[in-house]
Amino acid sequence: MDAYATVICYHEATRHRFEGYARGPETLDWDAPPAPFRRYEGAPVQALPLAAARFEAPFSRLQQPVHGPAVPAGPEALGALLQLSFAISAWKSNGVERWALRCNPSSGNLHPTEAYVLAHGIHGLADGVHHYRAEDHVLERRADWPPGDGPPGLYLGLSSVIWREAWKYGERAFRYCQLDVGHAVACIAYAAALLGWQVEAVPGLPSAALAQLLGLDRHADFTAGRRDDVEREEPELLLALRGDAGAGAALPARAEGARWHGRASTIDPHPMYRWPIIDEVAAATAGAGDAPCAVATGAGGPPPLATADGGPGAVATILGRRSGQRYDIGGLMPAAVFFRLLDATLARPQPPWQTLAATGQIALLLFVHRVQGLAPGLYLLLRDAAPSLLAQLGPEFAAAGPVAGVDHLDLWLLRAIAPAGLRRIARSLCCHQDIAATACFSLAMLAPFEPVLRRDPGQYRALLRAAGLVGQVLYLEAEALGYRGTGIGCYFDDELHALLGLKDRQWQSLYAFAIGVPLPDTRLETTAPYVGRPVAA
Structure with a gap:
């Protein structure tokens, strides 16, 4: 079956209809959902400042073209950007259970999207690949890059842990993961605007190259669980955080000879279902990243x-x-x-x-x-x-x-x-x-x-x-x-x-x-995230 037919087959198979819903799990173990946070055990950790409040501006700033001067790239600016796009915004509890809300919304609050910072020549950041651990607002250094020349660069790679959605939604999960990527990209673009940064998708980067760049093809690092399809991450796209998306094409060469750290934590040690149609549509739609974007003026x-x-x-x-x-x-x-x-x-x-x-x-x-x-x-x-x-x-x-x-x-x-x-x-x-x-x-x-x-x-x-x-x-x-x-x-x-x-x-x-007009739910208690972490003044 060719790629087009595979996509059409998937879309047709995952329709909800009055006479029946798309295929999904018949039961859910609510006591053992997929892990909402990924971490890389053994990777060096760098704490990020909770610096978002330093860049407060009228909301109208987000409704205008990006204008400078741009904030210099570094841990403080990056901490603010990630705080406003991927971090925990609040904890909710109902007296029995406690769960995190994040700045980027997600289907079922399951959050399949993972973020990786790629940096070279940025003050305060080691050259290489860093995984953002939202649970603690820290960077985990996944890879050290060898020294290189050229202007500084700062990028954000996105991937999807599709099983987080498939655990609850079954075959329709691939749809929801892509919707969540769109939400996340908008969150990043809005947060970057407060720093005077223009975010662009890096075009022409094949999925396999992105997987290699982010370390997602290092299968030995993702063996904590029982099944590969549950533990792996699907490469999605690469964003240039300060414009100059064209320079992103040189990143795979810069990453040659990288030294890798850490092993991925378990997403779900006891998965109950398989949804092979998701693997099929993921393979059929894997391409060369997002196309260049042009907006009429x-x-x-x-x-x-x-x-x-x-x-x-x-x-x-x-x-x-x-x-x-x-x-x-x-x-x-x-x-x-x-x-x-x-x-x-x-x-x-x-x-x-x-x-x-x-x-x-x-x-x-x-x-x-x-x-x-x-x-x-x-x-x-x-x-x-x-x-x-x-x-x-x-x-x-x-x-x-x-x-x-x-x-x-x-x-x-x-x-x-x-x-x-x-x-x-x-x-x-x-x-x-x-x-x-x-x-x-x-x-x-x-x-x-x-x-x-x-x-x-x-x-x-x-x-x-x-x-x-x-x-x-x-x-x-x-x-x-x-x-x-x-x-x-x-x-x-x-x-x-x-x-x-x-x-x-x-x-x-x-x-x-x-x-x-929302009605508040008085049964839930809301508490602040990152209690005990200092907030940048």
Whole structure:
């Protein structure tokens, strides 16, 4: 089976349907979940400063192009960047159990994404590869590189421990891991913006080369568990943290002769299931990294996003972001807030849009429940999606028309629907979850699919990551405006397509999301992370 057919087979097999969910475990041992943190036993450790507060700025700083002067690279700046992207943001407990929340959201709070710092010529960091251990906010030095020439470089490699998701979600886990990579990339880009750094994906780096660079192909270092597919990490992509992504192509040569340290800790000593289809789609979509990213500027793109004085701080917003668990069904959203949230999803030459390709292709199908001044119903924000999407819709949407008075937003009212009926539809399509119906609005992300994958099956990862990145923008923008978002990975693919009259795989739904007025859960206790660690003044 060729790569394209493998991807299509995987996507079809992992659909949730009214008559049955995608294949997953029949039982879960909640007393023995996969380890949420990886560590490398025997690797030298370097503590990082908790320095994020030093770089506090108005949240509007994240809504503008990156501007200098750039903060010098070093342990303090890197500590702040990792604190705002991968670190623990809080501990939660219910009196019996205790678990960590992190700055980068994850399906089921399972956090498959691991981060590796690659440095050369950076003051205060040894040249080589360092694993970020979020549990303790430290770097574990995995590899020492031999001395080399050239300008300083600082990179971040991402991998996925797919089993963390597969343990709970079975075959659909590969989808969720890619969404999580998109969330993580956006977190990195936002954190870097506070340092005046422009993050770029390094193009043209084959997956095998990235695995070798990060030490993920050193199988003898990953033998603590019983099964290779459980313990290994899937290489995802490499990010240049201060621009100059082109220089990343020289890293494999610089890493030749590296001296490696440490052995990986166990993820799951007693796995109960196997999902070989995940290995198949991972191999079929392994490629040469993310494509170079270009975002339209000037007349070719939307106007700059308007910014307002005051408002919350960027650091406080990032560290305070939470996923909504329950929404106030009586909560209303002003139309200005709704349009602002949609406007923030348009790809512009600012973080995080310049980091990943394909982000502009995602169209948003909106279930508008309670937005003042807007009729409840189905709306469609095309963003940069081809207008041909409208032509793909069923004949029942022939009377759809653009919403007036929303400036540059390509927003269409597809159909007004009575509130009770709309809530029933939204709830049913999102695996009968109330959160899709009690939010002020929920949405489905639609992406061009079959034509894109025929050209390059590896774009399956890119499209899912793009959806995750859009979700992270919505998370932070909603948080800054006093609302709360939540990603929804469980939805009925075919039934959502049928609602729109989509007959083939030209467009596919890849992610769902909801934003509303959150209801606090008073049963949970929240405590601060890294208690006892000094905070950089």
